[in-house]
Amino acid sequence: MSELCPRFEKAMQLISKRWVGLILSELITGNKRFSEMESNLPVSGRLLSDRLKMLEKEGIVERNIYSEFPVRIEYSLSKKGQALKPxxxxIQHWADGWITHEEVKDQKENIK
Incomplete structure (x- = not known):
């Protein structure tokens, strides 16, 4: 049991880092270019780049470079990242059943 807590804590720190959940949700649907994610997510390009680098370092996201002209770079979930899909x-299923529209609205107002 002593090994479970640090591993669980590390997993929760990764998943709960701001914007990581949305990035993972975006990549679950398939490979994405940086510009696609940047336009689909309410996050700055700098922060998106930072989170993708962190997820790549953790082995959750893969950066795929295609030698075309112009060079095409896509991000995808690694095998480790795919394991997070369920x-x-x-979490989405739980949120659909238990998080109200009012709570979401209140959260958005508190961020402003």
Whole structure:
């Protein structure tokens, strides 16, 4: 049991880092270019780049470079990242059942 807590804590720190959940949700649907994610997510390019680098370092996201002209770079979930798919989907299922529109509205107003 002593090994479970640090591993669980590390997993929660990764998933709960701001914008990571949305980035993972975006990549669950398939490979994406940086510009696609930047336009689909309410996050700055700098922060998106930072989070993608962190997820790549953790082995959750892969950066795929295609030698075309112009060079095409796409991001995808690694095998480790794909293993998070049921977790992310279950969190979405839980949120759909338990988080109200009023709570979302209140959260957005508190961020402003």
């Amino acid at each position: 977790v992310i989907e279950e």
